[in-house]
Amino acid sequence: MSSNVILWVVAATLVGAVYIATAMVVGGDRRMLLIGKTTDAHHQFEMSCETCHAASAFAGAAAAEKALNKTCRKCHEDELKAADDSHPRKKFRNPRMAAYREKLDARLCTSCHLEHRPEITRTNAVTVALDFCVACHSEGDQDVRTARPSHAGLGFETCASAGCHNYHDNRALYEKFLVRHAGEPWLAAAPVHKASARQRAPKPAAPAALGRGDAIAPEAALADPAWLDRWAGSGHAAAGVNCGACHAPKSGKNAAREKTLARWVDAPGTAVCEDCHRPQARTFVLGRHGMRRHPRVAKPRNPLRQLRKLGLSEVVPDEVASWLADAVPPTTMTVAEARIPMRPDAAHRALDCGTCHTPHAVDTARAAVEACASCHDDSHTRAYFDSPHHALWRAELAGKAEPGTGVSCATCHMPGTGRRGRIATNHNQNDTLRPNEKMIRPVCLDCHGLGFSLNALADAALVGRNFTGTPAVRVESIDWATKRAATGKRDTGG
Template identity: 40%
Template sequence: MQGYRPVFAWALMTLSVGAYLGLAISTQNVATKRVFLPGTTTHGHYQIELACNACHEDFNGVRQDACTDCHGADLKRDKDTHPASKFNDPTNADRLAVLDAQKCTTCHREHVPNRTGAMGLSLPVDYCFHCHSSVADQRPSHKGMKHDSCQSAGCHNYHDNQALYESFLFKNVDQADLLVDPKNPHRLVATDNSDLQLHASDADAPIDLLLRPIVEDWENSIHARDGVNCRDCHDVTSEDERDRTWVNQIGVNSCKRCHEGEAKSFMNGRHGMRLAVGLSPMAVSDARLPMHHESSHKTVGCSACHTPHRYDTKFAAADACISCHADQHSLNYVSSKHFELWQAELSGNAPHGSGVSCATCHLPRAEVDGEIVVEHNQNNNLRPNEKMIRSVCMNCHGLEFSLNALADPDLVKNCFAGQPSVNIDSAQMAKRWFEEKESKRQKK
């Protein structure tokens, strides 16, 4: 009997481990799923790494549509230079043999930190060579250039080249560093509904809350002006839609009843991506970027920036950002020329739209269905940063100055306090290319 004890102990241990793993994979408590992580997750996805089914099928690989469900609309809007459809063409079949560009995971593998670089790229940076090895024969200007330099700042991007196409570069070459009338586009603002104005005496909050200062804040807010009462936000409907219950702390689901577009774009960015897959809001303490210690207890939702009951968009545009972010770029903002312009606008000493807040660049204005709204996906134009050129930089600056500034890492760190020390030749190369073509055409 004694000889069976080791076997029994081993079997018991195996069953215990198996039970734990089975519980971990099936439980709704996502923290226990951490045991299944095969490696460190990229900066872009680490927040949702415990929502395994956001990307994976049970006991299977990564779903291609998991990538396109999140990134497909952006790629379409950005006029993706290398869509999967390009490689569905039979004439490109030989290229798929060396680089299967129909699948996102060919270039973007997760959980392999030892070979993952900027923007989640897990291929060697000279991968352009596979299809463009003869580019120097077609473009003499590219002779001597290495294939690992294709994605150098201001040259080429794999997906979004809207600010780098030759025709666009040529159209905007030789512009002044600072445009004649630099201004941020005016966003859509609520119409005057003063006839709907509510007052403190109209507040329908529970009686024990009516004497708090937040009622006065609400009375002076745009919500009260437009007839939005307390319960319009704080009452939550049950799943069967039979009951409505007051909740003190509301989330994005309450806000999106009226602000659907803003809520959707917010959940597409890193601030709100956890909410999009059913996880709790992002905690400031979980950020991989430097943050102020005194803000580590905060979570990121609508009210984190839009101060509850005041809904002060001016506070949300800058002060809210620098109250959390403690990286060099953010810390140097308050000593930058952009900050001076923002303060001048706030004080009334400069025209509306002439100031540059954090939101001016990172939550840019965008045209949707003929209206100017605020893009709440703060990461949308950061990777690669040339995406900022058309939507932000060129509202105030010329194209070449913008390319040079964004390509200068030191200038980015000091929040653009000074002139670029980098010179990107892309626009001048495009100019020479088109002028040579025109010269040859005239000689015929």
């Protein structure tokens, strides 16, 4: 090989290395650094590498892994606490668990959830083999097959896949809970989702309720009767919220006409919604619809600051630094970016408050069903409109059934949650989604028995038909738990 060729190869390698190092440390397009398809949900901020890769670019492997796992915990620790995590990290930090850690280091999220490994990624971003429970529950005193006769012939690949156990969230699956809810009928005598009933109960007119003639807005806006009618019939008008509360937020709540008109904004952003609807805004960014705005998602890098850290701010011209700036990612998720079946005609939509809630009408019934189906296009969504749940929803909307008897998409996927005596819609649609047993306590049990709920949720085909029909799957955990409880003595096997 001639020396010229060698020189070219060396030069090209150096240029490539500088380009990659610049993208890693300073700023610029990092798509080439993406080492594999990101898991669902995380793909929304996959170019904000620092969200997860928090260690310095020159940190060692151990420090990088530690920092990586810390970022997992920072985003997910609240939901794990709420789930009463069955395998919390602190349990495995005790040195007496060292032998277990050698088999599966449960102190690290990345032991089971590796990113950028699509070829081994299963539901819930799990990347360990289905029989992972074998690591700690198959030997000596911990061998569940000898400790529980009912488990004698079971394969470890069924522990977390048959509707019996979850690694983290077992709030609706633990033994005493199963026993307490054994023998419940499939459907309650008066099935009502309590949180929904409270939210949808008719409310007395507020003393401050406003009518069509009370609207304070510029003449041009008042000239459109459609806007005015929608607002006058909305919850906002009923609660005494005048136009200026959203269109002139800087004028103060229900300000005088002059002040409102002086500070009028035609198209206010979602900040005005968030200002009043804080629990909804707080939970919205926790779910897949609003995750891009989660406060822990790293912001675009400032190349000047990065160069200053490296002592190069004087060397690199400002023009180059600005060229290196990270592309500013859109702050909202678009339907086209979703990885589940969606309607092509909705691809352009970006998800913020107004996507589901028409700003003037504030029709929560539409937001609870039609808004979902205007984007989602999977079998479960399509089947909903012929399901018993939808029939109940129609009956409630028609005034033929009590509030809380109808079941909308939001009833199950965004149920109201109580805090300090007030109910607010949980806008984190992921909170009850996967594993689907998370839905049992806040939703299913209000109307259905635990046995039926477990069976229905374990029947993937029935879920696909949106629960039209009866479960073809039978989860035996309640039977086993009640049998063990009835013996009243230690279940030592044999």
